[in-house]
Amino acid sequence: MPLPGSVSADAGASLLQLGGLASLVAVGALLLALLVRLLVRMSRSAAAAEPPPPPPAPAPPRVAGPATPRPAAAGHHPVGRRSPGTGAQRAVTGPRRPLQAVAADLRRLTGELSMVPGGLSGERRRDLLAAYDDVLMEAADLLQVPHRLRTEPPATRELERLRLLSELEAAGLVVSG
Template identity: 65%
Template sequence: MRLGVLTVLLAVAVLVILLLVRWATGELEHRRAARRRAEARALARRTAPPRPPTRRPATHPAGRRVGPPTDPNLPARRPLEAVAADVRRLTRELAMVPGGMPMARRRGLLAAYDDVLVEAAALLQVDHRLTEVPPEHRELERIRLIGSLEAAGLVVGR
């Protein structure tokens, strides 16, 4: 009989200690707050008016979007975010060029970098002369254009 009482007292003591630890760490309050948030969301769902059905964009029977006609003479432009990401990527690649890299690859990287800088300048309406200056003066024009792009709000180096 005494062994049974001691076992029950030991089990109760362990449960009380676990409850105190959960209270001290804030787990009980966290669970209570989570339960309240769930009840509030359920109540909001029950009392909220039904949402109007969303309209899908009009599509062509073949699956193409139907929209206002675009001028075929205008070149398609990429979003500024994509151009900015390319500028940052190419800036990092040019900064990390290894010493034994072939000159053709380096020139290709510089040509791609120039193209992306010119595209960013066109999107932000920044004046540049990168395509007009001779190759020996291009690095200075690149630096000036990067400064102008940063002044216009483009984040180049990160």
């Protein structure tokens, strides 16, 4: 048995205190996990107890006449949506956007695509790529850089994106920032 005040006695006491502290932390984490689980169950049961919302009112009957333009959905690219892989795109009407706005969109979408989480749905990734392609083509049109992004098959479209991006940077567009 070590003498009181010796180094081995102090080390033993320190290890005992460290073990006690570790067990307290483990018990605290367990209690926190149980509390979170309880809160999740309570919120689910409260949501299940709420009455279902009333059914939506029936749509008014369609009347034949001139078609009214559909407003653009929030969060969609102003140039318009296109089906990925088809190359189909609505024509741009009205004035063109400033190059600064196009470059800002390109930087934003480049950042979003570079940090795509692994669990992202395929549909969301296709939507991001379609918006990215639209902005790339818009920037290429503004800077008069030739591109084949609309006609490129899906298997080689990524190479065309990289080539077009380097051409735009060579033309003076700041993409990375």
